Amino acid sequence: MTTRSVRRGRRSPQPAGAAVAALLVLSACSPGSGPADAASSKPSGTVTVFAAASLKESFTVLGKQFEEEYPGTEVTFNFSGSDTLAASITGGAPADVFAAASAGTMRTVTDRGATAGAPRTFVRNRLEIATLPGNPDRIGSLEDLTKPGLKVVLCDEAVPCGAAARTALRAGGLRLTPVSYEEDVKSALTKVVLKEADAAVVYRTDVRAAGDKVEGVDFPEAAEAVNDYPIALLDEARNPGTARAFIDLVRSAEGQKVLASAGFLTP
Structure with missing residues (x-):
């Protein structure tokens, strides 16, 4: 907010102009007259x-x-x-x-x-393994995901869930080559829900949100990769x-x- 300055060389400012300026200042600073982000404003x-x-x-x-x-x-x-x-x-x-x-x-x-x-x-948030309902492949640990023939998906390593999975695998001294890297955690989980994958490393919250569409398996290495x-x-x-x-x-x-x-x- 800027106001017009009055040069010192002028002897007697116009009263009407001063009154208008004062009203503008009061109007601009009065509660409720500002934008929605003013502290006193109600969210809208x-x-x-x-x-x-x-x-x-x-x-x-x-x-x-x-x-x-x-x-x-x-x-x-x-x-x-x-x-x-x-x-x-x-x-x-x-x-x-x-x-x-x-x-x-x-x-x-x-x-x-x-x-x-x-x-x-x-x-x-922490990681959990999402398996098919009933856990038919009897996955009980992060190491089990390295079994030959098991189709596992991970989030892309640029995504936080993918970076966390990489940290967990490193903590367990494990190497895993997934069948695909997904762009986000929901995409990784969907692969299991659609039975296009046997398991995915996702967040515990996503396993819970999926309900009976998947089964969750905790693993200790997840404690090393909490986001x-x-x-x-x-x-x-x-x-x-x-x-x-x-x-x-x-x-x-x-x-x-x-x-x-x-x-x-x-x-």
Whole structure:
């Protein structure tokens, strides 16, 4: 906000002009007259959230809760692999909030100065093996995935779930050549659901979300590859006030309850 300066050389400023200037200042600074991102403003309008694919179920629930709590708002989501989302954001894609499945992926955005403030970790997630219902191949460990003839899929190593799987395999001293690398964790899980693969290394939350379509197998190496999930307001957010309110919901006790019920861990 700028106001016209009065040069000292003038002897007597016009009273009417001064009054108008004062009214403009008061109007610009008065509560409720600013944009939706003013601290005192009620959330309104659309907020666009780019979120890791593994957050789809829980964030969809939170989005509905947010819209019910703040009538007149709309939460739109773009769920995909975190690396794909990060590339879209740094490439100029319009978004208000970014929730990534790893701190490393978030850094690719913060390093480009695309976030407004420091990201905050809101949950953690760990890996699990997804097998066909009933576990017909009797998979009981990460090492079992290296059995000859077993069709295993992994997330691409550029994606957080793929990087975590690589870390877990390294921790177990194991080498595994999958039949395919998938672009995100949902795609990897779908291969098992469709019986195109015998097993996949995915997140525990995705196994839970799939219900009886798959069976989960825990393995100790997963403890060496737990992912932190950070969330951040983006610097180019078009609706920052409403975006902050959504982030507050995610990090609130209510939001954490929804995320915990999906299988996420507290940070």
